[in-house]
Amino acid sequence: MSHTGAPSSPVSRNLERFPERHPPLDSQSALAEANRCLFCFDAPCTAACPTHIDVPRFIKKISTGNLRGSASTILDANILGLSCSRVCPVDVLCEGSCVMQRYNKKPIEIGRLQRHAMEYFYDHPAGGIKVSKPAAGAGRVACIGGGPASLACAAELCRQGYAATVFDNRPLPGGLNTYGVAEYKLRAADSLREVEMVRSLGVEFRHAAVGKDLPLADLEGDFSFIFLGLGLGSMERLGIPGEDALGVVDALRFIERYKTQPGFEVGRRVAVIGGGNTAIDAANAAVRLGALEVHLFYRRTEREMPAFSSEYDHSKVEGVRFHWLAQPVQVLATDGQVVGLKFVRTQLGEPDASGRRNTVPVPKSHFDFACDMIVPALGQSRLAAMLSSTRGIELKFGSIVVDRATGRTTNPQYFAGGDCVNGGREVVDAVADGKRAALAIADALRAEAAEGAESHG
């Protein structure tokens, strides 16, 4: 389904429709929570964070009332500290590794404390991030894609004293942080606040569809290095008859529209297809947007479902109904408009290469399910298409092959990070990739400058 109407700005009505799942801490509660932290040495929470935020240090600073310093500690490690504080699956990251759990106590609420410090930072806009002045004639870097990986890469390059330009093909920058995160976790407006902060560091933003209007080859001459933070492609299709009927809208489009298109309306009876975190986000949103019934269908069972348990639990509370071992085989439509789905029952077979058990259709087990909206959430396609034949960049299973520690691709002018490398993980993973690449690029630029100086000297 194509775009109808230009996504304009965050939808303000969403403030009421999507009350926050984890409301902010007030100062007194933040202080009490901060004081619970043991201030571990070589803390497991820091180790568990892909960006290695020095968690005990920023929490200690909250407890001393040094909120500005706390925010700087976070931003030093992770420039998107605000969105990460909202969207990180903390129970499998920092909070999941908190030693308090072995102490028969609740883990420290690291995510909410981080948010407390970050909101102080954004509410008291008096600097706080040190940026080195770009050296005259220093190299310029292009970051392709406007999402977390590119933002982190560009911001770090500015802090290191290099000019960075972000090329984004969407009207609003921020990538999935702006368009693809459930509203009760992160509001589009907050993502844009972060983008503005990155812009204020000196990052230049350009609206262009690189690879279409602007070939990569053209950028190679203007920029010393190119960072690819492309994310993933469009969502996988169901691959069944009737899929193009009105009322079939994939999960990312669905989320993007309710976040940015004020007139967007949800169906009355919604079927979400898939068992991942995005499926859960879409299902929860459908409930919040006023659907009478929201049903989620997954072809395996609860045990195999890839969504985080906390997300699944939350969704049950929201009222989403779950159906296991069911696979859609046909979209039922009347006059081009969705009226239902035909399913076949499945049963679990042998484990496949990924270790998950495959599914086999049960003969003669078809059933129809009436609905007026279908939201497939089967994961995003890899971006192989854009790059497959270009620039000597090696791909594997549709993902860009890089040296993990530096993000360097098989073409030495190109670096890459985020979903287009890891196949689709969390915001914090993209930020970590972007920052690591920036540091490696800065090293490379320094080395080039040193060589240049030698040859001139």
Place this chain on the structure above:
Amino acid sequence: MADLTTRFAGIGCPNPFWLASGPPTNCGEQVMRAFDAGWGGAVWKTLGDPIVNVSSRYSSVDWNGQRMMGLNNIELITDRPLEVNLREIAEVKKRYPRHAVVASLMVESKRETWHEIVKRCEGAGADGLELNFGCPHGMSERGMGSAVGQVPEYSRMITEWVKEVARTPVLVKLTPNITDIRMAARAARKGGADGLSAINTINSITGIDLDTFTPRPNVGGKSSHGGYCGPAVKPIALYHVRQIASDPEVGLPISGIGGIAGWREAAEFILLGCGTVQVCTAAMHYGYRIVEDMIDGLSNWMDEKGFRTVDDFRGLSLPKTTEWKHLDLNYKIVARIHEDKCIGCDLCYIACWDGAHQCIHRAGYARPADVEAATKARLTVTPIGKLDSPAHTNSKTPPERIPHVDEAECVGCNLCWLVCPVEGCITMEQVDTGRPGESWEQRTAEAAKRL
């Protein structure tokens, strides 16, 4: 069953828990409610020429999210007319004949003035007198309170004046704001005092408002030093109590004061020789009701230990408090980390490295900076739900986070045990040095003999 009935310097009371002179004993209505709650005695808010107070009067030190670890005040003695206070003392005594009512006194340093107030208080029915030679703020500027307590000759002189007319026991309340509290205690003894109260508050400035630069409490943009009390001062109070309790030249009953908030602190003061204890800050913080657990807790503890009366355990810790030179140089303990209890916070590791003797190690004997650098260099990714870590669990401490002690290098300083957040995870255990006990005094004496 423990019997808490107490007789202190000739004053009888149902238990050794007295309210100290201060805001909780400001008037008769309060003191009677306190007795109803269970307090065994009360030292009345200091009587004298009524004063004028300022506002505000208190400031405190909060610690780690807890309010009032230490409290500071610049309030002066009673601001109520003497006649009113005396009338109320008489009424309290009439209604509560078994409870101790002690009048705290502070007047100008004139013999006749002291004589007069002593007679009037005793006339009202006070069971005893406590001479306030300790208040360190305001009154001291007028030659009273700690201005008296800091000069042993003055303390002795005024005590003598009081004893010339007093028929009830006379307690002298000592200030800790002095180089050696034993001098003040001996002076009180020489003046004829029947008992001592220690300690009064400690000179303090609790803190400064970092926006206005005015110390707290703020009185119209200025502040003044005050007297410090509350949980923070208990160790200082215990030290002073031990000093006077172990001085053979003093030999007087002691009413212990300073940071007592529950039965545990009370037991500690009694173990160092006190006959009663006095409480103020804790009652100001939580109300008179705290005495219930003080009575209950102390009784249960006494039953457990087989003590029938307070006197059965009073002073038991005095012989165990000695000078450093008598401590055994050959006694040796080392830290043991119990792996099954370790939660992997590694506070003992960093405390030992930075604050002690570098004998607690992580795997590979890495130095702290190297440990942290290795972690920061590690590539970490978010596990994708059930795909990456089907059995994601944090219930067991990873072995590499459990530190171990190099016992040969451990000096037995206790620091790791003190910082460990888990009860029983680190224990300090005695090791046999194979050498007989020997103190520094003995060792130097032996060395001198050999010379």
